[in-house]
Amino acid sequence: MNHKLNIVEKAASFEVQKIREDFPILKQLVRGKTLCYIDNAATTQKPMVVLNAIDNYYKSKNSNIHRGVHFLSEAATASFEAARTKVKEFINAKSENEIIFTRGTTESINLVAYSFGRNNLNEGDEIIISTMEHHSNIVPWQLIAAEKKAHLKIIPINDKGELILEEFEKIISERTKLVSIVYVSNSLGTINPVEEIISKAHAYGIPVLLDAAQAVYHLPIDVQKLDCDFLAFSGHKIYGPTGIGILYGKETLLEKMPPFMGGGDMISKVTFEKTTYNSLPYKFEAGTSNICGGIGLGTALDYVSSIGFENIIPHENDLLNYATNELKLINGLRIIGEADKKAGVISFVFNNIHPHDVGTFLDFEGVAIRTGHHCTQPVMDRFNIAATCRASFAMYNTKEEIDILVNALKNVTEVFK
């Protein structure tokens, strides 16, 4: 009862204009127009608390971590490790040992491909991914598959942009060594039924990696509830800095995996005869970490928690529904990706106007969208198109911004008539 009250109070206190105040970049004019930033799937903007945390770190704590005995080093270490605890709590991992700081989703997936892949793949083994993966969840698997003479199997998607799960059931077998799947598609917006995929894979004893690059800022993530074995995300997609990301892995799996990179911090003892490795999570954090990035990410997670997904989800769903309905009314516009469950992303094309022309035209109106293949070329091939225009929403977007987008698109169709 109390919990419910809390949610109602919080919901009432979600005022998008107040949230926008936290993001200084949103106040600027672009080409003389108010900035309408709807390219959040590429990266999100940063709230003042994150900018202050970065500023404060370099002004008062900058030092190298873990090895120092002096005051600043201890302060930097404490802040960096506190950030690790924040990540652990944010995704409900069991232990800090399961939280590895990386440069981002791409590095996290490569870590699993090289470390887990090298250790577990043999000739003829298979890795399952899907048609809607970002290139960073395709290419690392191609590289390791080529090295180990293993093969990729692909879950296809239907015309709505949803995974065809019956096909997944046909390709999974005792040869499968890992399933690596995107949670929320960055080019279609589809939210995949990851719980179902995980339980089907686990029935064969196969671990599952979730690419949560997009999911992390749209949906609450509970790795214990999901029971995923690995999960990757980037700080910059969840209102944190670039150059920092997370690999979550179950401790039992990480323990068995060899280091991904060698260098300082990841060792226990080095001699020319033999090197022994540091314990988790440091075994996978060779060299000086992005200390400030980790601290900034921790602050970003605090910020998101203070707003609450119970507020973010209804607001973003409202935006998505409103935008979808409005865009459908525009002549010649076709939406790519109409899954029943979607988050934050609308991809669209026009019959006779190239997406890059649309993007350039919108830019003159101060509207920032993304055009291209969005690092998902197999999705473009599936829909027989070269590129899409993509509008993607975050918690600070408004219906007024969607109106600006829609009006600008109507002008585009007039100009190109």
Ligand code: PLP
């Ligand atoms: N996976 C998905 C679904 C993404 O959207 C992205 C980035 O757009 C990535 C992976 C790669 O993220 P990063 O470039 O931060 O490593």
